[in-house]
Amino acid sequence: MSRMPVFNSPFLIGFDDIERALDQVAKATSDGYPPYNIERLTRTEDQPERLRITLAVAGFTQDQLEITVEERQLVIRGRQQDDKTRQFLHRGIAARQFQRAFLLAEGMQVLGADLVNGLLSVDLVRPEPQRIIKKIDIAVRD
Template identity: 45%
Template sequence: MRSFDYAPLYRTTVGFDRLFDMLDSSVRSDWPPYNIEKTGDNDYRITMAVAGFSPEEVELTQHGPELIVIGQKQPEQGDRQILHRGMATRNFKQVFRLADYVKVADATLENGLLSVDLVREIPEELKPRRIGIGTSTGKQPSPNKQISQDTQPQRKVA
């Protein structure tokens, strides 16, 4: 794998250190396989193939902007003698970096698939809002004038 030298970008940007750190540490393990999908405007789902793991053997933790998934297989009990092991049941740790205001909404383990539903909950004070514009008739603006909340950005007409 080729590595990229970010030094020229460091000289011309301010405040992007976290982004460059994420790019540098973006090497992921290939097991267990997973999908990341967008299921709505602010909804996402991570689906991981963890066949052979029970819900007690999988730990899900959100620590700040990181979602950490750890699978630790319990030692097998009994007198079984395995002649061929084709199913991977090794321990794993997978870390996903989440965007700001993304939180885990639900997690399920069914038919060997771990599904983690994520939702982006932007606080009301950070959502776009429409501000009414008054006229300049020399009057002071009315203190009773309401500022309307507008969650949909305005489209410009060409």
């Protein structure tokens, strides 16, 4: 059975990208690791309103983390290697790898990232678009 497109109204022109983005988010699977928060930070005198994604990455160093923007996706990867020289009597903390991807809206920009006390924070901002009104001339043809 085929799925009916959400944006098939004749009044929604050029929204194909949104439908593809929704499909992409629906297909994304995640094991819940690492846990994360997303919060809105209000505008201050020296900072615009922004979003902050915070991931719990205890045990990862700065060198083991990578943040990239790939085709409108914020991708955060963590890679740890097993230390073969260590002998564990009990191993409850595994060396893990992870990848978290967040689909970004058009115009979103990454301001920066911080790693403090095992929490990786990534700040994002969407610059306010200028309101543009453009008059379209009407050509008269006989």
